[in-house]
Amino acid sequence: MAKIESVSPLAPVGGFPDLPIIDGVTFSSLEAGVRYTGRTDVMLAELCPGSVVAGTFTTSSTRSAAVLDCQKKLGSDASGGAAIFVNSGNSNAFTGKSGLEAVGKITEAISSSLGINENRIFTSSTGVIGEPLKWERITTKIDALKAGLQPDGITGAAKAIMTTDTFAKGASAEVTVGGEKIKIAGIAKGSGMIAPDMATMLVYIFTDAKIAQSVLQDLVSRATNTTFNCITVDSDTSTSDTLIAAATGCTSAPEILAGTPEANNFFTALQSVMLELSHLVVKDGEGATKFVEVQVTGASSDADARKIASSIANSPLVKTAIAGEDPNWGRVVMAVGKSGAAADRDLLSIRFGDVLVAENGWVSPNYSEEAAASYMKNDHIILRVDIGLGASQCTMWTCDLTHGYITINADYRS
């Protein structure tokens, strides 16, 4: 792996946020030496009996053993508690039959140490693909992880799951239901191999809400669609993408029932946590120097809006132009054109921030290259494209494509 010593220039100024304690969850992390040395690389979260677990996962046809294992366990009996374990350094993906064996050894060890049914042990692995996971390095540390479990251990957990990330990522929200507070806290990792149309990377969200598994799953799936499924760093999709949301039910607020105003309020809070985490992943995009919001409006259909936003957000030529602080709207036109979605050159309008650059099939008569060039110096670039054909819209988030990306990825493994 290329050593990246410096933190992303887009990292939050205040560092890792103060996340609230979520009743019913404890966290632990330590150094197991899976691959890295001198840093933590495993985390464990224990969830109290009754905790329900929902999740969304990569749709890759070559997804990892841990992903396959989690997917089948989501809705299992929640009465006896649950645990989430994550290691970084090795993704245990494309490791043949030994992959599933490693997952079995780890879940077995956690199950026996914590006294929780194996069916309720959810694991994730992130890091290099195709190398055997040395599971003994992990199973020998489970008792030590158990001994370290603390209600306020989430910051350590956020750090232990990092790979090429340059900063740990966390977000939280609160919502009041029946006069009582429900708290939500989440952590994420991700920097490269990030593309929409899946869950994304590793994300763990904890809440003390009382909520049925099926209701939580529905809200998580819907929120994924406008958050993690709307980000891209490099158009490449991981084999390990996992988002797990766990609700302990420890709040004194009443249960959240499907289709109620309370469910809507909870959804809004959940979505805000997921949106913030997804943005943090983009802001730590490999080599990123600009955070880019692509707003597509006026498309003929939701599918077309997403196609166009994705085509722009994934275009190497658009992303290198933004890296060069060049308001090169011609490349945006190119990306709209190649998307396969319905578009009419003469109805397009393109804005960088509030600067109208193109309309009616050409550069705007009032376009000021100076104003546009000055806007491009911002860290946060909003690229607005109106297709002029309908009412559908989609917003995606990406970063620029820089020398840093090449440096990180041209010798990641060697």
Added chain:
Amino acid sequence: MAKIESVSPLAPVGGFPDLPIIDGVTFSSLEAGVRYTGRTDVMLAELCPGSVVAGTFTTSSTRSAAVLDCQKKLGSDASGGAAIFVNSGNSNAFTGKSGLEAVGKITEAISSSLGINENRIFTSSTGVIGEPLKWERITTKIDALKAGLQPDGITGAAKAIMTTDTFAKGASAEVTVGGEKIKIAGIAKGSGMIAPDMATMLVYIFTDAKIAQSVLQDLVSRATNTTFNCITVDSDTSTSDTLIAAATGCTSAPEILAGTPEANNFFTALQSVMLELSHLVVKDGEGATKFVEVQVTGASSDADARKIASSIANSPLVKTAIAGEDPNWGRVVMAVGKSGAAADRDLLSIRFGDVLVAENGWVSPNYSEEAAASYMKNDHIILRVDIGLGASQCTMWTCDLTHGYITINADYRS
């Protein structure tokens, strides 16, 4: 535009090839100062009466005025001769109504100077998008271009159409029909904004074959599918992609009729010229240091084979690994997985050249990292992926992704 002083390390050792004279065609090129200074930037080819013209074009919904104009003229009456004009420096794309006006002014001037119907004047423009084409700089040079027309001017023409290209591209072939030779000579430009599923870039092919327009069009469309539609530099699709093939009928060989063995022989020769030109475009890919052939076999369908090959050939993580001479087959697994095509992890096999790296869902027991790392030092990398599900296959060609690409594109326009 970033100045790239050095020629691509993948450029042909012998320089521009000796292309045969094609009876019935003359070429001219000169400096018109459209955008560049100190180099030629316009070319004209005049075709004798009876010449038929076929072509394939970008499918972009924002394609340029010249592309739209060429598309409607292809099958028009060939009795009165034809001409092909190309300028570099400005693509005349997304230039609103003024785009079509510029095409009109240029074709009108050529028509009047050469005495050829406007319907038979095919033009292309390549370069920056969205700036008005200063057509007067071109129309004032038409008589000088006419005066310079020469049967052996094709090398000059190949140079005049270059933009970020670091070398001029040409290829030729011969085929014997009825004991008489038919000659084919082609030129191309292209370096960035190159992606499959369209014609690609600018390509002009000339032959003295006697052939009906509909037969030539059919052969050109078929050959495009396995040549220019199988290359990618950066997954971005130009708004100006144009391939024009002109047959003068000046050979003494008999006419090529559809469905005959002669048509097959001619097709093979035509395809070889198109394949060579398409490879030269990849070898001049922006920043390229490796020429990469992605061979996918064993897919469930032709569409799936193409999806997988395209997913691998466009993956920034695969391409940066190749730049770093890293046999990172895990990233190949990732690209297969995200393609959306049917794949079974445990049936995949992956080879770098002849080095078997992965099979049966894991690294091969005989895999030698040393042998693979040594293979990656080659200029020409063959990446072979067998899906193990069916009999469909697809080969695509691409290049690596390097710092050179970022340097060229992060300030192309500023």
